[in-house]
Amino acid sequence: xxxxxxxxxxxxxxxxxxxxxxxxxxxxxxxxxxxxxxxxxxxxxxxxxxxxxxxxxxxxxxxxxxxxxxxxxxxxxxxxxxxxxxxxxxxxxxxxxxxxxxxxxxxxxxxxxxxxxxxxxxxxxxxxxxxxxxxxxxxxxxxxxxxxxxxxxxxxxxxxxxxxxxxxxxxxxxxxxxxxxxxxxxxxxxxxxxxxxxxxxxxxxxxxxxxxxxxxxxxxxxxxxxxxxxxxxxxxxxxxxxxxxxxxxxxxxxxxxxxxxxxxxxxxxxxxxxxxxxxxxxxxxxxxxxxxxxxxxxxxxxxxxxxxxxxxxxxxxxxxxxxxxxxxxxxxxxxxxxxxxxxxxxxxxxxxxxxxxxxxxxxxxxxxxxxxxxxxxxxxxxxxxxxxxxxxxxxxxxxxxxxxxxxxxxxxxxxxxxxxxxxxxxxxxxxxxxxxxxxxxxxxxxxxxxxxxxxxxxxxxxxxxxxxxxxxxxxxxxxxxxxxxxxxxxxxxxxxxxxxxxxxxxxxxxxxxxxxxxxxxxxxxxxxxxxxxxxxxxxxxxxxxxxxxxxxxxxxxxxxxxxxxxxxxxxxxxxxxxxxxxxxxxxxxxxx
RNA sequence: CGGGGCGUAGCUCAGCCCGGUAGAGCGCUGCGUUUGGGACGCAGAAGUCGUCGGUUCAAAUCCGGCCGCCCCGACCA
Numbered sequence: 177x178x179x180x181x182x183x184x185x186x187x188x189x190x191x192x193x194x195x196x197x198x199x200x201x202x203x204x205x206x207x208x209x210x211x212x213x214x215x216x217x218x219x220x221x222x223x224x225x226x227x228x229x230x231x232x233x234x235x236x237x238x239x240x241x242x243x244x245x246x247x248x249x250x251x252x253x254x255x256x257x258x259x260x261x262x263x264x265x266x267x268x269x270x271x272x273x274x275x276x277x278x279x280x281x282x283x284x285x286x287x288x289x290x291x292x293x294x295x296x297x298x299x300x301x302x303x304x305x306x307x308x309x310x311x312x313x314x315x316x317x318x319x320x321x322x323x324x325x326x327x328x329x330x331x332x333x334x335x336x337x338x339x340x341x342x343x344x345x346x347x348x349x350x351x352x353x354x355x356x357x358x359x360x361x362x363x364x365x366x367x368x369x370x371x372x373x374x375x376x377x378x379x380x381x382x383x384x385x386x387x388x389x390x391x392x393x394x395x396x397x398x399x400x401x402x403x404x405x406x407x408x409x410x411x412x413x414x415x416x417x418x419x420x421x422x423x424x425x426x427x428x429x430x431x432x433x434x435x436x437x438x439x440x441x442x443x444x445x446x447x448x449x450x451x452x453x454x455x456x457x458x459x460x461x462x463x464x465x466x467x468x469x470x471x472x473x474x475x476x477x478x479x480x481x482x483x484x485x486x487x488x489x490x491x492x493x494x495x496x497x498x499x500x501x502x503x504x505x506x507x508x509x510x511x512x513x514x515x516x517x518x519x520x521x522x523x524x525x526x527x528x529x530x531x532x533x534x535x536x537x538x539x540x541x542x543x544x545x546x547x548x549x550x551x552x553x554x555x556x557x558x559x560x561x562x563x564x565x566x567x568x569x570x571x572x573x574x575x576x577x578x579x580x581x582x583x584x585x586x587x588x589x590x591x592x593x594x595x596x597x598x599x600x601x602x603x604x605x606x607x608x609x610x611x612x613x614x615x616x617x618x619x620x621x622x623x624x625x626x627x628x629x630x631x632x633x634x635x636x637x638x639x640x641x642x643x644x645x646x647x648x649x650x651x652x653x654x655x656x657x658x659x660x661x662x663x664x665x666x667x668x669x670x671x672x673x674x675x676x677x678x679x680x681x682x683x684x685x686x687x688x689x690x691x692x693x694x695x696x697x698x699x700x701x702x703x704x705x706x707x708x709x710x711x712x713x714x715x716x717x718x719x720x721x722x723x724x725x726x727x728x729x730x731x732x733x734x735x736x737x738x739x740x741x742x743x744x745x746x747x748x749x750x751x752x753x754x755x756x757x758x759x760x761x762x763x764x765x766x767x768x
Numbered sequence: 769c770g771g772g773g774c775g776u777a778g779c780u781c782a783g784c785c786c787g788g789u790a791g792a793g794c795g796c797u798g799c800g801u802u803u804g805g806g807a808c809g810c811a812g813a814a815g816u817c818g819u820c821g822g823u824u825c826a827a828a829u830c831c832g833g834c835c836g837c838c839c840c841g842a843c844c845a
Contacts, residue, residue: 188794188806189780213837265845284845319769319843327844394844496842659804693805700805711804 177220177652179686179698184219186698196392198634199324201643205701207634214321214329221702222630224651226332229626230311232363232648233334240352242307242336247289249313253279255288258603270315282315287599287621290337294605294617301341301609304617307349309336311626325631326587327394332627338620341607346594346618350382351763353592353622357386360624361589362756365646366632368589370761371397372407374484375593382594386624387586388632395588398581400574404767409583410484412568413575418533419450425536425550427516433545436511438477441547445538452477453531453539453551455513457503460492460524470498470506470523474515474559475566476530476537482567489526489563507542514542515557527559528566576767587632590624634703643703644725647749652684654742655704657695659711668735669710672720675739681746700726706745708738 184206191203191210202208207222218226234244253271256262262269262281270282283289290308298304311334318329338349354370361368366388373385385408387397398412399405407413435441442449458471471490473481487495503510506522516539518525531537532553539551551557570583600606600616608614630649637644647653656676658669669687676683684704686695692711699707709721709730720738722745723730733741 185778185795187779191779210837261845266843268844287845316845320839320841322839494843657804661803689803691803691805691807693803693807696805698806709804713804 177684179684180688182220182684184221186701196324196326196631196635197638198326198392198631201638201701201703202325202631202634205642205703208325214318214327216325216328216330216627218627221651225630225645225649226626228649228651229364229629230332230334232360233311233624233626236356236360236363237307237309237334237336240307240349240356242309244310245308246310246312247283247286247293249283249315251281251283251289253281255292255603256281259288259291259599260602261288267319268317270317283312284314284316285333285621285623286310286312286335287337287595287619288603290339290621291599291603291605291617291619294339294600295603298339298605298607298617301607304339304341304607305345305349306339307336308339309334309622322394325627325634326392328627331625334624334626336622338622340618340620341609341615343594343596343618346596346620350592350594350620353620354384354763354766355760357590357592357622357624358760358762359757361386361388362760363648363753364629364633365648365753365756366589366629366636369397369399369406369586370766371399371586372411373591374408374410381596384592385586385588386590386592388589388636389584389586390632390635391585392635393585393587395586397584397586398568398572398574399584400576400579400581402579403574403576405574405576405581407568409568410482412581413564414568414572414581415575415578416528416530416533416564416566417573418530419535421533421535423535424552424555427551427556428549429541430547430549431545432547435545435547441538442477445547445549447538449477451534451536451538453515453534453537454479455508455515455540456481457498457508457510457513457523458483458486458495459498459502460487460490461494461496462491463493470502471495472506472508472513472515472518472523472525473565474525474527474531476528476534479528479530479566479569482565485563486526486565489561489565490524509540509542509544512540512542512544512546514540514548515559516548516551517542518557520560524561525557525559526561526563526565527553529562529564530566531559532562587628587635588625589629589632590622592622593620595619595621637703641697641726642701645703645705646753647705647746648753650704651682651702652704653682653746653749654684654706654708655699655702656683656685657692657699657707657709658685658687659692659695659709659713661689665710665712665715668715668720672708672710672735672738676742679739679743681739681742705749706742708733708742 186206187204190200209217314333315330340346368386370384373383375383396409398407398409435444438452438454454477456473459468460471461468473486500510507519537551538549541548571580574581597616605617606614633649660666673685714721718732719734721730722733
């Protein structure tokens with residue numbers, strides 16, 4: 177392709193629409209343009225990169241037995257009503273009506289369609305297992321799109337679905353995806369970390385997210401490089417080590433004027449926060465039948481609440497922090513709330529499992545400026561629920577070997593999910609087994625965001641001059657820069673361009689009538705990994721210059737075998753990338 | 769949905785406080801000179817100042833509503 181005819185300009189300055197490195201670079205380099213919040217156009221450069229990512233996804237899905245198909249973006253409401261998600265999901269689902277007033281849904285994902293296909297296509301255990309996938313547009317009306325391409329409202333996702341007669345089959349296809357996703361990450365030049373994740377209220381027990389570790393990520397992860405433990409912070413476990421037990425002291429009221437926070441109280445009493453108990457209040461939504469109720473959560477003073485685990489422990493559908501009035505209404509004093517004096521008819525008390533193992537805690541006395549010392553579980557208070565509701569933290573002992581966990585941020589590139597029979601049961605997708613008996617199909621679903629993967633690659637491979645994309649993802653393999661508009665330089669560049677095209681090399685040819693500085697700056701920005709320059713200087717030195725983007729170490733290629741050497745350079749780039757395929761994590765090698 | 773910021777030429781922004789004929793740099797068009805890291809000269813085109821309303825002799829500027837975009841939080845099948 178000739179840059180003189182190319183659609184999509186580079187920008188000297190980044191538009192002020194987002195501030196993550198990846199989206200600024202992708203905008204500046206002429207890959208994407210924003211149409212509205214969370215809606216992007218993909219210009220020719222991005223489109224070529226996305227097609228390459230999709231091709232890698234195809235190859236890896238096909239390699240584990242996937243069959244590619246394509247399902248619609250617009251669905252009738254009925255299938256979402258059958259699965260129940262029509263009612264469970266709120267404004268995030270795009271809904272509209274056709275001309276007859278029939279309710280339609282924009283696909284957020286395709287479990288419902290796959291399940292409905294199962295009803296027509298799968299009858300017998302003989303037809304199982306199956307793995308189907310497609311690469312298709314999704315729409316999720318995110319309350320807040322952010323981070324450029326990292327969180328958008330319309331996006332393309334590779335989603336695959338497995339169908340099995342039992343959980344053993346599901347497990348095997350799940351493991352195949354686990355390994356394939358690591359291979360995909362490697363081929364994209366990304367280190368993906370598989371972390372345990374929240375299976376949600378979906379019925380399954382096992383789910384993993386494939387994370388690209390980055391400070392701009394939206395998810396927090398707890399990982400331990402030594403033991404290999406890796407988990408979304410939402411579901412991270414850690415070893416809880418109680419303070420050394422001491423003989424029970426009497427529960428004693430002490431005057432603590434103005435000491436309304438844990439840090440102040442501990443300081444005031446001359447103890448560490450580990451010797452205190454902390455109360456945090458939430459309003460829990462328990463569904464339409466049950467009015468929302470106050471939840472009092474108690475963790476040791478040095479720890480924070482894991483809201484997801486609290487929600488599960490309280491069996492609530494949703495939580496939000498309680499307002500001061502709601503706390504007061506239950507007879508509790510904010511800042512001095514006490515698990516000893518709480519009215520359990522007005523609040524559900526959930527305590528972390530470390531609390532019963534802790535002795536002589538300092539806790540609120542439920543009166544302004546007063547605390548108790550010597551609070552002990554069982555004698556001074558009991559709970560409605562005891563559950564692990566404390567949030568893992570940086571440095572917490574990991575659950576495998578007690579080595580310190582690290583809390584880092586990550587971007588979720590992919591996820592794999594054991595659905596079980598959540599959809600097949602509610603929608604009636606069954607197969608007949610050997611004995612002629614009907615059973616719901618056991619399903620799994622597995623996604624990878626194509627555009628998000630590109631954003632992560634751009635994030636990883638950017639510098640102050642632009643992007644330096646892995647050759648597997650770069651829209652072109654080589655940029656050919658001609659520094660001459662006529663005469664022998666022009667002739668030599670034109671000839672080389674046609675030879676490269678004829679050899680099947682993906683070449684972007686900068687034949688524009690602009691200054692060399694602009695050509696080099698644009699070449700750096702666009703992120704094409706290899707550059708070949710033809711100029712009067714290079715011809716004097718014996719041919720064309722060739723090397724990695726921005727490298728000072730340039731080879732002079734005689735024009736006669738330039739194509740061959742450029743081909744060799746491309747192969748070398750792929751070789752570098754392919755080394756990432758060695759020693760990849762696999763399901764069998766993981767340590768959870 | 770809560771908090772904050774922004775909306776002026778294709779892009780980045782100034783002008784707004786203190787009302788009085790709309791600006792700069794980059795980009796774009798033409799001509800000429802240039803050609804190894806974002807060249808130079810000359811000439812030129814380009815903006816309903818997000819939108820609606822109010823105040824005023826007069827509004828980009830002051831006031832109010834709405835819309836859009838960005839950031840933080842809530843939310844995230």
